[in-house]
Amino acid sequence: MALLKAARVADVPTLDVVVAPGLVAVAKARSAAAVGGRFSVIGHRGKGMNALASEDPRLREVRENTVRSFNDAGRFPVDYVEFDVQVTKDGCPIIFHDNFIFTQDDGKISQKRVADIQLEDFLQYGLQNEQGKVGKPLLRRLKDGRMVNWNVQSEDALCTLEEAFEKVNPRLGFNVELKFDDSLEYTEEELTRILQAILKVVFEYAKDRPILFSSFQPDAAQLMRKLQGTYPVYFLTNGGTELYADVRRNSLEEAVKLCLAGGLQGIVSEARGIFRHPAAVPKIKEANLSLLTYGTLNNVPEAVYMQHLMGVNGVIVDLVPEITEAVSELIALPEPDLDLEVGSLSNQAAARGATTPNFSQREISFLLRLIPELVQ
Numbered sequence: 001m002a003l004l005k006a007a008r009v010a011d012v013p014t015l016d017v018v019v020a021p022g023l024v025a026v027a028k029a030r031s032a033a034a035v036g037g038r039f040s041v042i043g044h045r046g047k048g049m050n051a052l053a054s055e056d057p058r059l060r061e062v063r064e065n066t067v068r069s070f071n072d073a074g075r076f077p078v079d080y081v082e083f084d085v086q087v088t089k090d091g092c093p094i095i096f097h098d099n100f101i102f103t104q105d106d107g108k109i110s111q112k113r114v115a116d117i118q119l120e121d122f123l124q125y126g127l128q129n130e131q132g133k134v135g136k137p138l139l140r141r142l143k144d145g146r147m148v149n150w151n152v153q154s155e156d157a158l159c160t161l162e163e164a165f166e167k168v169n170p171r172l173g174f175n176v177e178l179k180f181d182d183s184l185e186y187t188e189e190e191l192t193r194i195l196q197a198i199l200k201v202v203f204e205y206a207k208d209r210p211i212l213f214s215s216f217q218p219d220a221a222q223l224m225r226k227l228q229g230t231y232p233v234y235f236l237t238n239g240g241t242e243l244y245a246d247v248r249r250n251s252l253e254e255a256v257k258l259c260l261a262g263g264l265q266g267i268v269s270e271a272r273g274i275f276r277h278p279a280a281v282p283k284i285k286e287a288n289l290s291l292l293t294y295g296t297l298n299n300v301p302e303a304v305y306m307q308h309l310m311g312v313n314g315v316i317v318d319l320v321p322e323i324t325e326a327v328s329e330l331i332a333l334p335e336p337d338l339d340l341e342v343g344s345l346s347n348q349a350a351a352r353g354a355t356t357p358n359f360s361q362r363e364i365s366f367l368l369r370l371i372p373e374l375v376q
Helices: 021-036 067-073 161-167 188-205 218-227 252-262 271-276 280-286 301-310 320-330 345-353 361-369
Strands: 040-044 080-087 093-095 100-105 108-113 139-141 147-149 173-178 211-215 233-237 266-270 290-294 314-317
Touching: 040 067, 040 290, 040 320, 067 080, 067 161, 080 188, 093 161, 093 188, 100 139, 161 173, 161 188, 173 188, 173 218, 188 218, 211 218, 218 233, 218 252, 233 252, 233 290, 252 266, 252 280, 266 271, 271 280, 271 290, 271 301, 280 290, 301 314, 301 320, 314 320
Parallel strands: 040 080, 040 314, 080 173, 173 211, 211 233, 233 266, 266 290, 290 314
Antiparallel strands: 080 093, 100 108, 139 147
């Protein structure tokens, strides 16, 4: 087996749109095959998130959630890039993770809620596409409350969802996370307005690019499923690693219930939730749901391979070069059959069986005990 080069565990940081039936069929097939038909690697916010508190320079290599980051990820064998979409006050879907955007002027730090500003204001932050124009400096608030300069090695301008469709390698699928603020309550009318603005861009520009939607917001995920049936919708969950007032977010069991009630096609769980509750994986499969994971454990090749053995369909990762290399060496990746008639991402489970080792729960438990760091 080749030397694994990624980090050790201890070091890890109803729309009035008419879509051609043929295009719908191709989009469904490509979206389903890309994730459901084989073990997939998905670039987190492109080539990886910016972890500004980390000492690992790879997590500050290129500005996250930008066209450059997406295309840099596309130079490696990833199936999708994942990114966060919010909608500005004037109704434009933009790509940005944080709820607030920060800058500094004459030593004074100011903040604005991203969803409360106009598109023109949003695009004034950071690197500017117009030559000679200087943008507002970007700062970021860390989880511990510290405010730091958002500096990266390779810069790029902030972008809209439309720009991503127009400028990113068309072979790359888009995992569009529908981003909402956990501290706010949203009416169905508000959610509908936001989701329709996103869908308008997707239906106009996606063409045959594979798309899947995901969201931590339970009502948004279910509503997106009601508003369209062209692309799969996944529910994002911490898998019980954090607790929320909304019980639907507090366990993998609740995630399965929500998906079945709303007709969603899959779950995206924090990887620790899967390792802490490995018995949940066969239950998710029995519910005919696809399963992806995210989190810093997915920057550890051994953890990624364990998930492959457990039946996980794909992983969202930050260390794209290292993990794609490890996956290509450790896991056989058969090409998806786009001629299959597929109704959802989860319908490819039978096709996966031939390439996924068949382990009993007892054997999986034994393997987990061999890697104790993963269940800390």
